[in-house]
Amino acid sequence: MGGDEIASPEARADAVAEALVEKGHLPEGALDAVERIEEGLDWHNGARVVARAWTDPAYRARLLADGTAACAELGFEGPQGEYIVVLEDTPERKNLIVCTQCSCTAWPVLGLPPDWYKSPEYRARVVREPRRVLREMGLELEPEIEVRVWDTTAETRYLVLPLRPEGTDGFTEDQLAALVMREAMIGVARVPSPT
Amino acid sequence: MDGIYDLGGVAGFGAVEVEADEPTFHEPWEATAFRINLASIGFLRAYNADEYRHAIERMQPVHYLQARYYERVLTGATTLLVEKGVLDLADLERRAGGRIPLALPVRPNPGDGRSEPREPRFRCGARVRVRDDHKPGHTRVPRYVRGRTGTVVHVAPPFSYPDASSHGLPKRCEATYHVEFEASELWGDDAETNAPVVVDLWESYLEEA
Numbered sequence: 001m002g003g004d005e006i007a008s009p010e011a012r013a014d015a016v017a018e019a020l021v022e023k024g025h026l027p028e029g030a031l032d033a034v035e036r037i038e039e040g041l042d043w044h045n046g047a048r049v050v051a052r053a054w055t056d057p058a059y060r061a062r063l064l065a066d067g068t069a070a071c072a073e074l075g076f077e078g079p080q081g082e083y084i085v086v087l088e089d090t091p092e093r094k095n096l097i098v099c100t101q102c103s104c105t106a107w108p109v110l111g112l113p114p115d116w117y118k119s120p121e122y123r124a125r126v127v128r129e130p131r132r133v134l135r136e137m138g139l140e141l142e143p144e145i146e147v148r149v150w151d152t153t154a155e156t157r158y159l160v161l162p163l164r165p166e167g168t169d170g171f172t173e174d175q176l177a178a179l180v181m182r183e184a185m186i187g188v189a190r191v192p193s194p195t
Numbered sequence: 196m197d198g199i200y201d202l203g204g205v206a207g208f209g210a211v212e213v214e215a216d217e218p219t220f221h222e223p224w225e226a227t228a229f230r231i232n233l234a235s236i237g238f239l240r241a242y243n244a245d246e247y248r249h250a251i252e253r254m255q256p257v258h259y260l261q262a263r264y265y266e267r268v269l270t271g272a273t274t275l276l277v278e279k280g281v282l283d284l285a286d287l288e289r290r291a292g293g294r295i296p297l298a299l300p301v302r303p304n305p306g307d308g309r310s311e312p313r314e315p316r317f318r319c320g321a322r323v324r325v326r327d328d329h330k331p332g333h334t335r336v337p338r339y340v341r342g343r344t345g346t347v348v349h350v351a352p353p354f355s356y357p358d359a360s361s362h363g364l365p366k367r368c369e370a371t372y373h374v375e376f377e378a379s380e381l382w383g384d385d386a387e388t389n390a391p392v393v394v395d396l397w398e399s400y401l402e403e404a
Contacts, residue, residue: 007293009266010224015290016273017227019282025239033238034230038219079237083351085373100203100337102248103264112229114217118264122211124202127339131387136210146389151203153335154371154395155354183213 037078038112045076046109046159047180051173053086054164064088067159071109080157081108087150087187088161094145095160096134096187098126099152106157110185117186127151137188160187167193196302196331197338199256204339204382225265232272235281242275245361249333250274253298274298304332306364311353312398315370321347322404323374325396333361336400340392343380344404348393349373356397369398 007015020026049071053060063070067084071077084106087095099105103118116122126133130147134140141147150158162184168176171194183189220226235241242250250271254262262270274297276282288295317323327342328334335357353368360366375393378386 005293007288007291007295009228009263009269010222011291011293012273012287012295013224013227013231013269015287015295016231016269016276016282018290019287020231020234020239020276023282025241025281026234030234030238031227031230034233035226037233038226038229079233083354085349085351098203100339101201101335102251112219114214115221115264116211116213119211120202120205120260121208124205124208125211127392128204128206128382129387130390133211137213143388146391147387148375149390149392150373151337151392151394153337154351154397156351156371156373156395 040078041107041111043109043111043182043185044177045071045074045111046106046182046185047177048074048173049076049109049159050161050180050185051177053161054168054176055173060161063161071159076108078108080104081106082157083155084109084157084159086159086161087148089163089187091163092145094134094141094147094187095158096126096130096147096149097152097158097160098123098149100124100127101153104152104157106159109159110182114182134188139189160185162187162191165191165193196252196333197329198252199259200252200254201338203337220265224269225263228265228269228272232268235272235276239281241279241281243360245333245355245357246275247271248357249301249361250278250298252333253301255296255299258296270296270298301362302331303362304330304334304358304364306359307399309367309399311367312369315350315372316398317347317350317370317372317401317403319347319350323347323372323401324404325374325400326402328400330358332358334358334400336396337394339381340374340376340394340396343376345374345376345380345394347372348375351395354397356399358397358399371395371397372401374401 067086105113184191351371378390
């Protein structure tokens, strides 16, 4: 037995990892293999999807019809990306994603989620007072714009397709992808016009 | 279970704090915790993702709220590795040099004897009511939609029913439905205007309205 004090999370994590390898449950290097999976879970992938949808109407149509296949077309698939549904923002509708019971996210296109998305504050409040939460986060929505909140309670994983900002005519796909932030693909922000 | 993890609509929380340029992991042990869990599910197959979610839900409520996200991941994974007999708690505590808090014991869901449905029961546009069940074990119905009526806006493919798969009951797959609820149906007269919520619900959670 150890001491009476609660061990730090660091000591606990190291103890479990060490025991799994030492007792032969995991081969040496198995946790590093997971690290390589992690490297593919990046919200910049989602930005690429969005930029393609903004520049290629046929791709946009495929993306809205079958998000899983259209993301896989660009090479973005894997754990927590088994069934992706893309939510199209319009001038009349703003979509917003949350997972009130845990922190489910479309890993292949949104990456592992940020702390604010996993916080009790966001999870508790955004289904009940989305306009107020968005205002506090810097996005004021006119009352006539519908804000539609999607709670990730089953196996569907969502990606918001934000509105293409003004002032980007003639931009290449790469230039557009560089403008897209993770917050816009979760739905708590708009993609700003380039300055 | 009607647990602390089911946070949707709970009042009293403050502002959402966004950290600029946030790293994926703040400390190396957070990455270790994440990798332990993914390897335990995907490689070791010591438990499934539904059991994992439920292990976190079973955390002592004060610990749940105080723990950061990856401490919850670590606690859920460690609990299951000990419960399944993969690792020994005393050995882990000796290695860690201190106590290791685990989640509280599981309380099983009763089996409901249903079989796998051949085809989805509801179509887009159907009006459905969420059953007001209060299960002792794992379920994915948030409290804030129980007993409420909404409209099916999308039928998703069949997925394993978590209330069963999290408790070792016979696996069955059934469609999930994206059900849209008007804000006033959920939050009454004080609801924000023009702010519906869509919740993804397994067929067994729903009845015809």
